[in-house]
Amino acid sequence: MARPSLALAAEDCFHCGLPIPDSARFVIEARGAWRRFCCAGCEAVSQAITAGGLDDYYRLRTAPAARPAEAAPDDCAIYDDALIQSRFVRTLPDGTREAELVIEGIRCAACAWLLEQSLARVPGVLSATVNATSRRALVRVAEIGVRGDLSGTGTTGSPSDKSPLTPISAVFRAVRGVGYAAWPYEQARLAQVEDGERRRLLRRVCVAGLGMMQVMMYAVPAYIGAADVSADAASLMRWAGFILTIPVLLYSAGPFFTGAWNEMRAWRPGMSTPVAIGLGAAFAASAWSTVRGSGDVYFDSITMFVFLLLGGRYLEHTARTRAARSLHHLAAWMPQSACRVHGLSDAQGEVVPAAHLNVGDLALVRPGETVPADGVVASEGADVSEALLTGESRVLERHRGAALVGGSVNAGAAFVMRVTRVGAETMLSGLRRLMERAASQRPPSVRMAERAAFAFVVFVLGAAAAGLAMWWTFDPTRALWVAVSVLIVTCPCALSLATPVALTVAIGSMARRNLIVTRGASIERLAGVTDVVFDKTGTLTQGLPALRGVIALPGQAEERCIDIAAAIGRLTSHPVDRAIVAAAGPARVTVTRHRIDPGQGAEAVIDGNRVRLGRAAFVQQLTGTPPPFEALPHAETVAWLGSRDGWMAAFRLGDTLRPEARAAIAGLHAMGMRVYMLSGDEPPPALRAARELGIAQVEARATPQRKARFVSELQESGARVAMVGDGLNDGAVLARADVAIAMGSGADLAQLEADAVLLSDNLDDLVAAMRIARAARRIVRENLAWALGYNLLVIPLALAGQVTPLAAGIGMSASSLLVVLNALRLGRMAPASLSR
């Protein structure tokens, strides 16, 4: 097959194509060579694909894969519950069952192929079809197994003895195994809306296209001035054109007329008004000529114009949804499930929707599961990650009775919690409300083309009125006709066609630079940004612990301590241990026996000695003496290493700045932007980070409310603010800013409200995207200038009464073609001119 397979640079991840961090050491053999990966997730997925003999995927794909969600907790088991299943699984007439899922992360048709192959291999699956465009999967299975013991209301299915049972969770796990996320379709309202919109737009384009082709044919005799067409035949062709233009005008161009009506009622002429005036005037004049049997008809110009406009919109819509497909943010819409238990020792419990929990209930949270509501720890202790809220994946230790925030993830052993707040009272709901309120207070941004449209309407109506008045004095019979022809030839295509095409191209260029634009208008707003506000943790910094330093105790070799700690760290998946492993060289120490104590640390036997790595208290049980020193600067994590012979070393871990951050901020300064940093941290670390990055204005210890006020104050002083953040605590300030940009590794909810998502987390890409946005704005301006020139040229012609249908047709198509070609120039701009 002559399909060009995707070529990736050697320094980029083989699976997802994102740059590989220097600290990453993930290598496996795939497709006959050693391949490097950016993270453990990509490595594991690629390994699964290769092992399954599905590595043809890498040959077939035309876009790199989406990065699999980091260490996704295995919560697939909740789909085995009969109550939850009844919402997205239906029974077909022949007795088999069909599940409908939405898949996130599909980038090209090869993804659909890969998913179909993997799903077909799940035992019991009869067939699986995956649609690459709508992201939907239909999976037919013989009979679905139901977890009877955990089903909430006791309505278990009646599994027949003969047919093989397929637990539906196996289907979800198969999807996850190859690096995608699956959700029951019923709940993905977002996807349904998208589907309907796409189909409606496609139908409109098709009706306009068909109409255009036919009507153009009827117009040819008039173009060439054919003499041998009888008057009756000419009249018949006019009537045929009239009939075929009606559906184009009423159905395809319907949105322009309703849009114009809404704009008129609000007394704010926008993009639709000039389009509607032009189309309406041209159609009325042509219809009058048709009925009268004499005069010019412009049906060809009308249908062509509608087709070009809708074609531009369809392309923009496709580009935007295609880009947005690579985002993982459906998770935020999903109702959570919870496991209600009746006592601390109850290990089974019943699965219920989180909404059914009551205050005072006990809920079991297994490793990797999400805390279903706000509450307090009822077990001994718990280790949770509040990454959903803060974007920071640091593991937090919570003792018995300590507060837990709903939405955080259990990063340690299973624990039981007591629910204290549910539903609208939880912190998560509060943050969402804060976000929604902020979004509604966002200052309205008037789009450039809309401002131009207002001037355009005034200009065109003025010219038409002048023509009417002028001709009234000379030749009243032609006065009305001249006024109408002015309305027809003044083509608003530069306004209404050039913008969508320029945006389409810009969306594509930005997606190649890993910035996914979710709303079309954000590009224009991005181009006008004067101030950029950064959150610190997770945005300017990595948001993950990294080894800052090793304090080896007297008599201990530092190298040796790192090697031993890394050997133990390889056995766990704790972020702190992973940071030590990333900083160490290749494995030089062998571990003979080991034991992991969740939330405390790990113990291993090395060269016959018991060695412990973890919290001070945990290691102290082995050394027998208290740690040799204590107070280390806060906001740092310390991991201890020790054996029966005594303490060996302390590892200092902390968040580090992104390597490209300094250069990226210098790039923003060079573009004439003011840069600010807001941080929830204490002043000393915040100031230190700002000094290293070259940011002069810093605000430390900022609460979400304070951050939002900071942005409002900037806006009141006339600035256009872009906010770059990653956590839900940034949600309110993101929603308040003119342009909200979320980090790809950040919280799902923050991404949901953002105008754009930076998938690579690389700030260089952000700078490049800003340059693309500015280039797009320049193109739109050029097109508006061209529109002015064109109209200055043709209006005198129309005023002189010299506009024939042929002249109108040529003028409109030439004008449209020119603005589109100019917009396409954006895609060919040299990458060098976009990056430094």
Added chain:
Amino acid sequence: MDILFLLIPLSVVLAVAIGAAFWLAVDGGQFDDLEGPALRVVVDDDRPERGT
């Protein structure tokens, strides 16, 4: 040129018929996935699983 009096109405009818056919195809989901079926036809899916 009398044939025009038959052909022109016929072309209108034809255009309407094509439009209706396309409409039904869009509703039937024929245009929902423009890439996947092309791959599905060409790529082998019966290759035996490779050992790890």
